[in-house]
Amino acid sequence: xxxxxxxxxxxxxxxxxxxxxxxxxxxxxxxxxxxxxxxxxxxxxxxxxxxxxxxxxxxxxxxxxxxxxxxxxxxxxxxxxxxxxxxxxxxxxxxxxxxxxxxxxxxxxxxxxxxxxxxxxxxxxxxxxxxxxxxxxxxxxxxxxxxxxxxxxxxxxxxxxxxxxxxxxxxxxxxxxxxxxxxxxxxxxxxxxxxxxxxxxxxxxxxxxxxxxxxxxxxxxxxxxxxxxxxxxxxxxxxxxxxxxxxxxx
Amino acid sequence: xxxxxxxxxxxxxxxxxxxxxxxxxxxxxxxxxxxxxxxxxxxxxxxxxxxxxxxxxxxxxxxxxxxxxxxxxxxxxxxxxxxxxxxxxxxxxxxxxxxxxxxxxxxxxxxxxxxxxxxxxxxxxxxxxxxxxxxxxxxxxxxxxxxxxxxxxxxxxxxxxxxxxxxxxxxxxxxxxxxxxxxxxxxxxxxxxxxxxxxxxxxxxxxxxxxxxxxxxxxxxxxxxxxxxxxxxxxxxxxxxxxxxxxxxxxxxxxxxxxxxxxxxxxxxxxxxxxxxxxxxxxxxxxxxxxxxxxxxxxxxxxxxxxxxxxxxxxxxxxxxxxxxxxxxxxxxxxxxxxxxxxxxxxxxxxxxxxxxxxxxxxxxxxxx
Numbered sequence: 001x002x003x004x005x006x007x008x009x010x011x012x013x014x015x016x017x018x019x020x021x022x023x024x025x026x027x028x029x030x031x032x033x034x035x036x037x038x039x040x041x042x043x044x045x046x047x048x049x050x051x052x053x054x055x056x057x058x059x060x061x062x063x064x065x066x067x068x069x070x071x072x073x074x075x076x077x078x079x080x081x082x083x084x085x086x087x088x089x090x091x092x093x094x095x096x097x098x099x100x101x102x103x104x105x106x107x108x109x110x111x112x113x114x115x116x117x118x119x120x121x122x123x124x125x126x127x128x129x130x131x132x133x134x135x136x137x138x139x140x141x142x143x144x145x146x147x148x149x150x151x152x153x154x155x156x157x158x159x160x161x162x163x164x165x166x167x168x169x170x171x172x173x174x175x176x177x178x179x180x181x182x183x184x185x186x187x188x189x190x191x192x193x194x195x196x197x198x199x200x201x202x203x204x205x206x207x208x209x210x211x212x213x214x215x216x217x218x219x220x221x222x223x224x225x226x227x228x229x230x231x232x233x234x235x236x237x238x239x240x241x242x243x244x245x246x247x248x249x250x
Numbered sequence: 251x252x253x254x255x256x257x258x259x260x261x262x263x264x265x266x267x268x269x270x271x272x273x274x275x276x277x278x279x280x281x282x283x284x285x286x287x288x289x290x291x292x293x294x295x296x297x298x299x300x301x302x303x304x305x306x307x308x309x310x311x312x313x314x315x316x317x318x319x320x321x322x323x324x325x326x327x328x329x330x331x332x333x334x335x336x337x338x339x340x341x342x343x344x345x346x347x348x349x350x351x352x353x354x355x356x357x358x359x360x361x362x363x364x365x366x367x368x369x370x371x372x373x374x375x376x377x378x379x380x381x382x383x384x385x386x387x388x389x390x391x392x393x394x395x396x397x398x399x400x401x402x403x404x405x406x407x408x409x410x411x412x413x414x415x416x417x418x419x420x421x422x423x424x425x426x427x428x429x430x431x432x433x434x435x436x437x438x439x440x441x442x443x444x445x446x447x448x449x450x451x452x453x454x455x456x457x458x459x460x461x462x463x464x465x466x467x468x469x470x471x472x473x474x475x476x477x478x479x480x481x482x483x484x485x486x487x488x489x490x491x492x493x494x495x496x497x498x499x500x501x502x503x504x505x506x507x508x509x510x511x512x513x514x515x516x517x518x519x520x521x522x523x524x525x526x527x528x529x530x531x532x533x534x535x536x537x538x539x540x541x542x543x544x545x546x547x548x549x550x551x552x553x554x555x556x557x558x559x560x561x562x563x564x565x566x567x568x569x570x571x572x573x574x575x576x577x578x579x580x581x582x583x584x585x586x587x588x589x590x591x592x593x594x595x596x597x598x599x600x601x602x603x604x605x606x607x608x609x610x611x612x613x614x615x616x617x618x619x
Contacts, residue, residue, distance in 0.1 A: 054514055055514075057299075057300070057301060057368055057516060058368060084516075088510070089509065153523060153525065157523040157524055158523045159519055161520060189523070
């Protein structure tokens with residue numbers, strides 16, 4: 001087994017509170033998703049992920065901004081920054097922090113899946129020359145990312161990896177890592193050049209060192225129906241996933 | 251069916267000059283023994299930046315060392331990366347020719363294009379371009395090996411007329427292969443008259459279908475080289491032990507370690523959406539199969555671990571799919587002690603090889619050590 005594991009200090013993390021592990025799946029139709037992949041400084045980035053994960057080689061960050069035009073909570077836009085790693089042999093993106101523009105959606109996503117979401121002004125703008133995702137917190141832009149040089153590709157070429165996040169479980173009153181593996185039906189897909197215009201690492205629970213963007217990989221923008229499934233697996237954040245994974249639903 | 255070795259050269263942390271040298275020395279000791287035992291070939295990968303998983307960025311040097319300490323085993327690039335940011339095609343033609351000369355005409359030239367963002371990004375290569383540059387390179391190589399004067403005006407590279415020297419020892423040139431990981435690449439191999447160097451495998455049925463397609467298409471191929479290299483090789487793990495339970499246990503540790511390491515790497519497709527990489531590349535398939543259903547022993551179907559009887563059964567099934575050769579990975583992170591690796595090779599040569607060879611070569615193999 002590789003000796004590199006995450007070193008996240010979970011006591012400093014701001015987790016969401018998950019009510020139970022029995023939530024139903026939720027389908028969101030016609031969601032627009034902007035996702036950037038950027039390489040980040042390898043060694044300090046180990047501090048972004050919990051011990052349950054290995055860092056990817058090389059480490060990269062996922063910047064994800066989604067606009068759901070319809071949901072049971074009304075329209076919402078959510079932005080996340082994730083650090084890519086592995087739980088055992090599986091690629092996963094660990095959610096550092098999420099921001100959302102809809103209070104009801106924030107409550108629903110937190111209580112049902114434990115997403116670590118906070119309220120902010122989140123926007124996704126689709127222009128002809130670029131697509132821009134932006135998070136403003138207290139009037140200050142803490143994240144602005146872009147896809148430029150847009151080119152159509154097939155949805156079959158897209159492979160979003162599942163996400164994981166730390167949550168405070170009300171079921172057993174402990175910190176757990178929750179795995180969410182959404183299913184996607186793509187209607188449109190494109191790929192372009194990624195650009196991080198503004199990033200305040202501290203707004204995402206990181207530091208300038210741990211979330212230090214080193215290079216561009218790709219940006220893609222899709223329109224898809226997304227199904228957030230019920231929670232099936234949780235992990236103990238303090239031990240490797242191979243030893244600390246629990247199945248909570250079939 | 252013939253058997254070869256396949257080297258990634260996996261080095262565990264902590265890395266220091268002694269650990270790196272020890273692993274390389276052990277690999278060379280294995281190759282020397284394999285030569286004496288009658289193995290057909292040794293292939294070595296070209297990988298860069300794949301920490302712990304593969305410390306083999308200069309296979310031509312490792313293969314040269316292999317050639318210098320052996321007499322008959324063939325030495326193969328498995329593969330040389332045909333992407334200009336990694337290797338200039340003139341250098342590929344020159345270095346392979348020298349290696350062919352030094353080995354006395356024992357070179358096999360596997361070609362490919364890299365499958366990880368870890369490597370492609372490291373060289374700032376464009377994943378959309380790699381299949382195109384590979385195709386251009388493999389058409390150029392035979393001409394560079396065989397024409398006294400050569401010039402080229404191409405898409406990804408060009409050169410004015412020069413004399414590329416030396417020429418390979420084998421005439422007209424060494425056999426050429428294609429690394430087959432993505433679905434459909436076996437068709438690319440067949441259409442170009444090149445050997446199919448399988449680096450992953452699905453189930454037996456899938457393999458049989460791939461081989462049938464390959465054999466059918468290669469009959470109408472337009473070879474890139476001066477001859478057709480109609481061969482299908484697949485890759486497997488090997489740990490052969492007199493005690494089946496002990497063999498399976500150690501073999502599972504080997505396969506688990508290898509696959510675990512591979513999954514830490516960043517596949518091109520995971521990071522960079524592109525139709526150029528329709529699969530995750532080298533190892534997910536191997537991983538899936540190595541973790542797939544087997545029998546009560548826990549050994550996955552088709553993996554060459556366990557006692558000789560179990561391994562013969564697995565390899566007979568591979569043989570029935572039409573594969574000409576199986577190349578074996580022997581270790582990962584030095585999880586199997588060297589003496590056990592060597593004993594596994596000896597037992598395999600003595601008990602397994604005779605079931606796949608004619609009588610003459612089997613006798614030679616069994617008496618090799």
